[in-house]
Amino acid sequence: MTIGLGDAPGCALGDGDRLDQGRSSLFQTRAGDQLLVALDVDGTLMTYDEFLSDEVRQCVADLRAAGHQVVLATGRPLVAVLPVARDLGIDEGWVVCSNGSVTARLDPSAPGGFVLEHVVMFDPSQALRVMREHMPLARIALEEVGVGYWIDDVFPDSNLHGLNTIVAFEDLCVRQTARVVVAHARTAGPDFGEQMRSLGLIDTYFMIAGTRWMDVAPTGVTKAYALERLRAELGIDPALTVAIGDGGNDVAMLGWAARGVAMGHAEAAVIAAADEVTLSITDDGAVPVLRSLLDVERG
Structure with missing residues (x-):
């Protein structure tokens, strides 16, 4: 089953094998x-x-x-x-x-x-153009579910799984995807996050082997x-x-x-x-x- 963006939701360490169970003693x-x-x-x-x-x-x-x-x-x-x-x-x-x-x-x-x-799935086109404006050197990938990614340039080694197919940026903009992945994603200003949210999307940052990455997906x-x-x-x-x-x-x-x-x-x-x-x-x-x-x- 595939749904579109409009259907998305709003939505003390132990020793040995001992757990710090905290609130889960109620479980x-x-x-x-x-x-x-x-x-x-x-x-x-x-x-x-x-x-x-x-x-x-x-x-x-x-x-x-x-x-x-x-x-x-x-x-x-x-x-x-x-x-x-x-x-x-x-x-x-x-x-x-x-x-x-x-x-x-x-x-x-x-x-x-x-x-x-x-x-x-969602249409990433507007988000991609915002990214290109704020992060012109970033590398962008769209997930092709069950296959791999469509990418606009070669990504850092071994950090994208599956088959990676290089396509032009404009070609990325006409594809539906489940997720956008961005490498070399420098920290953008507050306007970037606001623009993502206005599109119904959320941006999440993380590090892999010293490279700053970002995921973009529908809010919720x-x-x-x-x-x-x-x-x-x-x-x-x-x-x-x-x-x-x-x-x-x-x-x-x-x-x-x-x-x-x-x-x-x-x-x-x-x-x-x-x-x-x-x-x-x-x-x-x-x-x-x-x-x-x-x-x-x-x-």
């Missing part, structure tokens, strides 16, 4: 409850150099075997989520990609191993937005939702979940949005959280 489950467990990928399940531990793989497998819905919820495009899902042994279920703009159902019998369930389209749609479709009780994340793009998701867990290395704003804090990615902080969910089944 209660019983054996037999089906959980929706939303997991960020980079910096949560996987290190930034893309190492995934056997402990994470085993926990994910055990949760799925117990009947829970384990959903990868990431800023990665679909084309970059599929290999992570395969590495985790997930070939069925759902993934939320591109920070909530794309939801896909994994199906090993489908072409490419997936079926697009929900995609928020977040991981939380996509996960709530999925939760309702699956009929899972809102009180049985869990999320783990480490980045600014996880804040809404952590607030949405009945049990929101921030990684120990997360910034203060992310931790403030969570119910509890686990260990950092270097200590495989997702593992004790996932084990705690399994302990209910085993208890």
